[in-house]
Amino acid sequence: xxxxxxxxxxxxxxxxxTAAFVALVVWWPSLSGRxxxxxxxxxxxxxxxxxxxxxxxxxxxxxxxxxxxxxTDLEGALSGTVTTTTLQRGATATDAASRAVAGAxxxxxxxxxxxxxxxxxxxxDLLYTVRGPRSGVTGLVVVRLPAGYASxxxxxxxxxxxxxxxGYPGSPFTWVRSMGLGSALAHQVAAHRMRPALIVSPDLQxxxxxxxECVNGRPGTPQMETWLTRDVPEWVAxxxxxxxNRSSWATIGISSGGWCAAMAAMLHPAQYSAAVVMGGYxxxxxxxSYEPYAPGSALARRYDLVALTRxxxxxxxxxxxxxxxxxxxxxxxxxLLKVARPPLAIDATVLQHAGHRAAVWLGLLPGALGWLGxxxxxxxxxx
Numbered sequence: 001x002x003x004x005x006x007x008x009x010x011x012x013x014x015x016x017x018t019a020a021f022v023a024l025v026v027w028w029p030s031l032s033g034r035x036x037x038x039x040x041x042x043x044x045x046x047x048x049x050x051x052x053x054x055x056x057x058x059x060x061x062x063x064x065x066x067x068x069x070x071x072t073d074l075e076g077a078l079s080g081t082v083t084t085t086t087l088q089r090g091a092t093a094t095d096a097a098s099r100a101v102a103g104a105x106x107x108x109x110x111x112x113x114x115x116x117x118x119x120x121x122x123x124x125d126l127l128y129t130v131r132g133p134r135s136g137v138t139g140l141v142v143v144r145l146p147a148g149y150a151s152x153x154x155x156x157x158x159x160x161x162x163x164x165x166x167g168y169p170g171s172p173f174t175w176v177r178s179m180g181l182g183s184a185l186a187h188q189v190a191a192h193r194m195r196p197a198l199i200v201s202p203d204l205q206x207x208x209x210x211x212x213e214c215v216n217g218r219p220g221t222p223q224m225e226t227w228l229t230r231d232v233p234e235w236v237a238x239x240x241x242x243x244x245n246r247s248s249w250a251t252i253g254i255s256s257g258g259w260c261a262a263m264a265a266m267l268h269p270a271q272y273s274a275a276v277v278m279g280g281y282x283x284x285x286x287x288x289s290y291e292p293y294a295p296g297s298a299l300a301r302r303y304d305l306v307a308l309t310r311x312x313x314x315x316x317x318x319x320x321x322x323x324x325x326x327x328x329x330x331x332x333x334x335x336l337l338k339v340a341r342p343p344l345a346i347d348a349t350v351l352q353h354a355g356h357r358a359a360v361w362l363g364l365l366p367g368a369l370g371w372l373g374x375x376x377x378x379x380x381x382x383x
Contacts (some may be wrong), residue, residue: 010059017052024049028308087348089340093274093317093375096345097247101315103270106237106244125176130202132231135223140203142172143240144182146189146196158241160197160248160378163232163264165204165257168211172201175252184365185375192381194373198242202232204260213284214260215303217292228260229268237369248378252276254361255328256320258320259284266305266314266344272377276368277320278361282306282332306335313344318373320346321364323354347371 024045031041051295051347081252121380126143148154164181166174181199188194204214216225237244242317249272253261258280265275282305286292293299301307324331333348340346349367372379 006073006165013052013056013059017049017056020045020049021054049365076112081258082252084352085350087346087350088343089337089344090313091315091342091345093108093345093347093371094377096315096381097273097315097344097376097378099273099315099343105246105270105324106233106249122242125173130232132223132227132235132237134230134234135226136229137206137222137231137341139227140172141235141293142176142201143236144176144199144201145240146198147186148196149241158162158243158248159262160195160250161233161236161242162197162199162372162379163228163249163251163252163261164199164201165214165228165251165260165264166201167253167255167257168205169209170204170257172203174257175201179254179365181252181292181365185369188366188369188373188375189381193370194379197379198236198240199231200236202228204228206256210290211256211287212292213256213286213303214263215284215286215292216299217297218294220290225263225267226307229264229271233271243378245378246270246273247376248273250274250276250372250376250379252278253277253280254358256285257357258329262305262318262320263303265316265318266308267302269314269316272316273378274317274319274372276372277318277358278364278368279321279326279329280333281329282336304340306312306332309336309341309344310339313341315343316356317375318347319349321349321351321361321368323351323356323360325353326351326356328356347375 027045028042031038031045039214096362124144126145128141129138129144130141131138147160149159162181162185164175166172176199185194185197185199189196204212204224206212206224206227210222211220214224214228216223233249236242242248246269251261251264251272251276253259255278258277259282261275262277262280264284265272284303320333322329337346337348349364351360373381
């Protein structure tokens with residue numbers, strides 16, 4: 001059978017679409033006039049051509065974004081059956097997240113906290129333009145407050161922070177809207193599986209449209225790692241009632257955002273104790289239109305998280321998902337699992353035929369959040 005993403009199948013679909021269009025042009029004159037048979041013939045030709053055009057577009061998009069990696073993946077998506085393997089490597093997640101780590105982290109604001117801004121787009125999400133003094137980057141940050149944050153009864157409560165990273169293309173609204181992170185987190189809180197947390201969603205595409213992979217580049221390029229892992233956390237700590245203990249900070253990301261979430265935690269363990277990585281990878285996948293540093297440079301070596309783990313494992317806890325049929329994430333994820341050792345901890349969910357798509361990640365989100373509450377002290381439910 002032809003591969004779902006292979007050129008023979010896509011060429012066959014294109015050929016069928018072209019043939020249907022030619023048939024429409026050739027037969028249309030003979031089907032003119034009245035009568036239900038002629039009407040049905042015209043309708044059938046138009047319907048066939050439109051269906052094949054949509055199929056052609058779908059196969060091209062699938063080949064580019066790998067929503068379904070193969071026929072078994074597609075069948076599993078339709079039937080809802082996916083074979084799952086769970087693995088644990090390195091230290092336990094609780095040990096990794098609880099470990100004391102020296103280094104710079106966001107400092108709690110002293111004195112009176114500034115008044116809460118109320119700039120929203122009508123959804124209740126708070127929208128901020130944050131300029132990073134360390135990076136020089138200015139970007140949008142979307143904040144979703146937990147229920148009860150403004151209550152007088154909670155005036156002394158400091159909350160954990162979940163910093164999100166969207167995929168490419170995407171936006172800071174991906175997690176709070178498309179992925180429904182706010183409601184998923186609220187369900188876990190209501191079930192006493194974790195405590196309420198701030199959701200902080202920065203934009204990763206600075207400048208607009210750029211697939212920055214969240215990395216710092218040579219002078220003159222955006223210093224995205226610094227903005228995301230230093231400027232944004234420091235701004236959050238100055239602006240909101242949050243805990244600054246590393247066990248109260250975690251990252252979460254999908255696809256390229258999964259890479260960003262892993263990179264942020266593994267290169268900044270003093271700031272973050274854990275990361276949830278869905279369909280992510282462990283080396284940046286830079287596109288041809290954006291080259292922040294030269295191959296083989298010191299920055300290129302910095303961002304190879306597999307090599308980093310081989311040399312000096314980071315004391316963080318990772319929950320990660322990948323699939324054997326996900327060419328975006330599987331190769332580097334498998335490499336990381338092979339070299340993982342304490343103090344790094346990995347709890348991996350490896351799917352047999354799941355591809356690279358949001359529907360898979362949405363189904364796994366409640367379990368990933370439950371893992372945070374169970375293993376990362378700052379997210380553990382309070383009595």
